[in-house]
Amino acid sequence: MPELNLILLGPPGSGKGTQGKILQEDFHLPYYATGDILRAAVKEGTEIGQRAKEYMDRGDLVPDEVIIELIGERVQQEEASDGFILDGFPRTVPQAEALDEEMEDLGRRITAAIFIEVPEEEIIRRLGGRRTCEAAGHIFHVEFDPPKEEGVCDIDGSKLIVREDDKPEVIRHRLAQYREKTEPLIDYYDEREILCRVDGNRPPEEVSERIHAVLATLRMEEEI
Ligand code: AP5
Numbered sequence: 489m490p491e492l493n494l495i496l497l498g499p500p501g502s503g504k505g506t507q508g509k510i511l512q513e514d515f516h517l518p519y520y521a522t523g524d525i526l527r528a529a530v531k532e533g534t535e536i537g538q539r540a541k542e543y544m545d546r547g548d549l550v551p552d553e554v555i556i557e558l559i560g561e562r563v564q565q566e567e568a569s570d571g572f573i574l575d576g577f578p579r580t581v582p583q584a585e586a587l588d589e590e591m592e593d594l595g596r597r598i599t600a601a602i603f604i605e606v607p608e609e610e611i612i613r614r615l616g617g618r619r620t621c622e623a624a625g626h627i628f629h630v631e632f633d634p635p636k637e638e639g640v641c642d643i644d645g646s647k648l649i650v651r652e653d654d655k656p657e658v659i660r661h662r663l664a665q666y667r668e669k670t671e672p673l674i675d676y677y678d679e680r681e682i683l684c685r686v687d688g689n690r691p692p693e694e695v696s697e698r699i700h701a702v703l704a705t706l707r708m709e710e711e712i
Pocket residue numbers: 498499500501502503504505506507522523524526543544545547548549550551552555575576577578579580583614615617618619627628629630632633653662688689690691692693695
């Protein structure tokens with residue numbers, strides 16, 4: 489089986505985390521979500537966490553060098569030798585270039601950048617209603633995917649919270665950052681012919697089916 493090195497690309501709230509967790513279970517690949525990694529670092533009070541917190545709380549991107557090192561270490565690990573799923577990285581052109589260099593050094597390449605497209609009004613509805621489990625980051629939505637008991641995670645029973653950066657004024661700033669710094673990656677991966685567009689404005693199961701269909705097509709093409 490050829491390795492599967494995937495990038496999940498898309499605006500905040502497009503469902504990268506939701507789909508990333510499904511893909512991780514389906515393909516048994518390590519899943520590296522920079523947002524989750526940084527939030528864990530903030531919680532643990534590590535040096536990176538202390539540096540990242542102020543950027544994250546106001547919806548700014550954390551400096552490239554911090555993130556590049558964080559992900560570079562992970563894709564080199566033995567557990568990632570058959571592939572990996574990246575969620576939230578790269579998010580700037582310098583990050584994408586650094587990843588390409590890292591992959592070249594390892595004699596590997598990115599299989600696909602899956603771009604989950606969702607209109608802005610839907611993003612605002614999704615982020616405004618998102619609830620995140622305090623212990624492990626499990627994701628719910630008050631309207632689209634409510635927990636069985638309000639405020640309690642179905643999976644591990646911990647408290648559900650509103651992320652600091654899901655407050656309305658921060659959401660607007662994150663979207664502006666996305667348009668300025670992350671959107672150029674759509675052309676970046678399109679030019680390299682590895683961009684796969686998926687309509688993310690569908691129920692999660694349908695989005696997942698579409699991603700699987702895209703990956704099945706890629707695999708068939710690789711075998712020809
Ligand atoms: P991060 O945690 O990566 O935030 P994000 O990219 O803004 O993405 P989100 O987690 O908000 O959304 P998502 O696309 O994962 O959607 P989700 O599945 O949760 O990053 C946070 C911060 O960390 C950044 O702002 C930055 O400061 C820093 N950072 C991270 N990476 C960085 C990098 N590379 N460089 C620099 N800084 C970095 O879904 C959202 C909601 O919608 C949920 O409630 C879910 O239940 C619901 N939902 C999902 N899919 C559907 C659907 N199909 N239909 C209806 N509802 C749905």
